[in-house]
Amino acid sequence: MNLPKGGIAFFDSGAGGLTVLSSCLRYFPKGVFYYYGDNARAPYGNRTEDEIYRFVKQAFDIFLSLKAQAVVIACNTATAVAVEKLRKEYSFPIVGAEPYVLPTACKGGKIFILSTRATYESVRYKKLCARAREKERETEILPFSCDGLAGAIEAHFPALDFCLSEYLPRGKPTAVVLGCTHYIFLKKRIEEFYGCPCYDGNDGIARRLCSLLIKKEEPQGKNRDGQPLSRVFWEGRPLAPVCVYKSKQKAKKRRIFAQKLRFFRIFFLGSGKTKNVKIYKQMFVSIKN
Numbered sequence: 001m002n003l004p005k006g007g008i009a010f011f012d013s014g015a016g017g018l019t020v021l022s023s024c025l026r027y028f029p030k031g032v033f034y035y036y037g038d039n040a041r042a043p044y045g046n047r048t049e050d051e052i053y054r055f056v057k058q059a060f061d062i063f064l065s066l067k068a069q070a071v072v073i074a075c076n077t078a079t080a081v082a083v084e085k086l087r088k089e090y091s092f093p094i095v096g097a098e099p100y101v102l103p104t105a106c107k108g109g110k111i112f113i114l115s116t117r118a119t120y121e122s123v124r125y126k127k128l129c130a131r132a133r134e135k136e137r138e139t140e141i142l143p144f145s146c147d148g149l150a151g152a153i154e155a156h157f158p159a160l161d162f163c164l165s166e167y168l169p170r171g172k173p174t175a176v177v178l179g180c181t182h183y184i185f186l187k188k189r190i191e192e193f194y195g196c197p198c199y200d201g202n203d204g205i206a207r208r209l210c211s212l213l214i215k216k217e218e219p220q221g222k223n224r225d226g227q228p229l230s231r232v233f234w235e236g237r238p239l240a241p242v243c244v245y246k247s248k249q250k251a252k253k254r255r256i257f258a259q260k261l262r263f264f265r266i267f268f269l270g271s272g273k274t275k276n277v278k279i280y281k282q283m284f285v286s287i288k289n
C-alpha cells in the first residue's frame with residue numbers, strides 16, 4: 001500500500017468512529033491518520049463475537065503493514081468483544097472505546113446506557129456496569145440495547161431525520177450514556193428526546209491516546225503564546241479543526257480554516273472509504289456552521 005507509514009489508525013464498523021477521530025485530532029496538530037471503516041459489513045451490533053473479531057483483524061493486519069504507531073478502536077462493540085484478544089496479538093498500543101459509565105454514574109440519578117446488542121451482551125460491559133453499581137449504590141444504572149439504531153444511522157446518512165422513538169427505550173432518565181460511537185451523531189436529538197444530557201467517552205479516548213503518544217516531560221515546541229504545546233493538549237483546548245482535503249486550494253475554497261490544513265493528513269481505508277470521506281466533509285461543514 002502506497003501510504004505514508006507510522007500514522008495513528010482508527011477503526012470502526014462504519015461512520016461512528018469519525019466522531020472519535022474528530023475528537024482526537026483536536027489534540028494532535030500534526031501527523032498522519034488512517035481511518036478504516038467497514039461500512040459494507042456494518043452494523044456489527046448483531047453479529048457474533050467470532051465474526052466481529054475476524055473483521056477487526058483484517059483491518060488490524062493493514063495497520064500492521066502500515067506500521068501504525070497506535071490504533072484506536074473507535075467502536076464500543078469491537079472493543080467490548082475483541083480488545084483483550086487483539087492486545088495479545090498486536091504489539092502496537094491499542095486504545096479502546098468504552099461507554100462512559102463510571103464518570104456518569106457518579107452524578108447520581110437514573111442513568112440510561114444505550115449500546116448495541118453485542119456490547120450489551122458482552123462480559124466486559126456487564127463487568128463495567130457491575131463496577132459502576134458497586135461504586136455508586138445510589139445511582140440507578142439501566143443498560144439498554146438499541147437494536148437497529150446504528151444500522152439506521154449508517155443507512156440514513158446524511159439525513160438522520162428518521163423516527164428515533166422506534167429505537168430508544170422509554171422512560172425518564174436524568175442522564176444518558178451513548179455507548180456506541182454512531183449514536184453521537186444524534187446526540188442533540190437524543191438529548192431533546194429525553195430532556196436530559198447525553199455523555200460520550202470521546203474526549204477520554206483522545207486523552208488516553210495523548211498519554212500514550214505524548215511524553216509530557218519532553219518539550220513539544222511552543223504555540224503562539226509561548227506555551228509548550230503539550231500543555232495545551234492536556235488542557236484539551238481544540239488546537240485546530242479537523243478536515244479532509246485533497247489540495248490546499250480546494251480546501252481553501254471551502255473556507256475550512258485553510259491555514260491549518262497542512263497539518264492534517266487523513267487516509268481513508270476499508271469498504272466505507274468513499275462514504276466516510278463524504279460524511280467527514282459534511283461533519284466538518286456542520287461543525288463550522
Ligand code: DGL
Binds near residue numbers: 045
Ligand atoms: N460504532 C460502533 C459502536 O460504537 C458499532 C455500531 C455497529 O456497527 O453496530 O458500537
